[in-house]
Amino acid sequence: MPVATKKLRSNRAWLERHLTDRWVKLAQKDGYRARSAYKLIQINEKERIFKPGISVVDLGSAPGSWSQVARRLLSRKDGSLEGRIVAMDILPMDPVDGVDFLQGDFREQDVCDRLAEIVGSAKVDVVMSDMAPNLSGIAASDQARSMLLCELALEFAQDHLKPSGWFIAKAFQGSGYSQFVEAVHRSFTRVQILKPEASRDTSSEQYIVAKGLKPRR
Numbered sequence: 707m708p709v710a711t712k713k714l715r716s717n718r719a720w721l722e723r724h725l726t727d728r729w730v731k732l733a734q735k736d737g738y739r740a741r742s743a744y745k746l747i748q749i750n751e752k753e754r755i756f757k758p759g760i761s762v763v764d765l766g767s768a769p770g771s772w773s774q775v776a777r778r779l780l781s782r783k784d785g786s787l788e789g790r791i792v793a794m795d796i797l798p799m800d801p802v803d804g805v806d807f808l809q810g811d812f813r814e815q816d817v818c819d820r821l822a823e824i825v826g827s828a829k830v831d832v833v834m835s836d837m838a839p840n841l842s843g844i845a846a847s848d849q850a851r852s853m854l855l856c857e858l859a860l861e862f863a864q865d866h867l868k869p870s871g872w873f874i875a876k877a878f879q880g881s882g883y884s885q886f887v888e889a890v891h892r893s894f895t896r897v898q899i900l901k902p903e904a905s906r907d908t909s910s911e912q913y914i915v916a917k918g919l920k921p922r923r
C-alpha cells in the first residue's frame with residue numbers, strides 16, 4: 707500500500723475513534739481542552755494528590771487540560787486559586803486562569819534554568835510530566851526521545867520536590883522503560899504504575915506515580 711494511502715487510512719481511523727470516544731465527549735461537556743484531563747482526574751481519585759494550598763509544576767502542559775484539572779483541584783470555595791501552578795511546553799498554550807506558563811524546549815538547559823527561576827527556591831508538592839515527543843514514525847527513535855523527556859522530568863523532580871512531594875510521569879513501555887522505573891524506585895520510597903481507565907488500551911503509555919523523595923546520596 708502506498709505510504710500516502712496508509713497515512714490517510716490511519717488519520718481516518720483516528721478521527722472515527724476520536725468522534726466516538728467517551729472521554730472526548732465528556733471533555734467537551736466538562737470544558738476540558740483534552741481527554742487526557744480524565745487520566746489525571748483518575749490518578750487523583752486513587753491517590754488524593756491535589757488539594758488547595760499546594761504547588762504544582764506541569765511539564766508538557768499544552769493544550770492545558772492537566773493545568774485545568776490542577777487549577778480546579780486547588781480552588782477555594784469561591785473559585786479563587788489557593789496554591790501555585792507553573793506549566794511549560796514547547797508549544798504555545800492558551801492561558802489557564804492563575805497558571806504561570808513558560809514556552810520552551812525542556813531538553814534545553816536554559817529553558818530548564820528559566821523554569822527553575824519561575825518556580826523559585828521553595829520546593830514544590832507535585833511535579834507532573836505528560837510530555838511526549840512529536841512522533842517521527844521511527845519507533846526506536848520516538849521511544850528514545852520519550853525516555854529522555856522522562857529522565858529530564860525525574861531530574862527536575864529530584865531538584866525541586868519537597869521530601870513529601872509527588873512525581874507523576876507518563877512513560878511508554880519499550881526500550882529504556884524498565885530502567886526508568888528502576889531509577890524512580892531509587893529516588894522515591896513509594897512507586898506505583900497506573901493505567902487510568904481513560905488511557906487507551908492500545909497505547910503502551912503508563913503513569914509512574916511516586917511519592918516520598920529519598921535524600922540524595
Ligand SMILES: C[S@@+](CC[C@H](N)C(=O)[O-])C[C@H]1O[C@@H](n2cnc3c(N)ncnc32)[C@H](O)[C@@H]1O
Pocket residue numbers: 739740742743765766767768769770771772773794795796797810811812813836837838839840855
Ligand atoms: C500528551 S501532550 C500533553 C497533554 C497535556 N497534559 C494536557 O492534558 O493538555 C504532550 C505534550 O508534551 C509536549 N512536549 C513534547 N516535547 C517537549 C519538550 N521537549 N519540551 C516541552 N514540552 C514538550 C508536547 O508539545 C505536548 O503538548
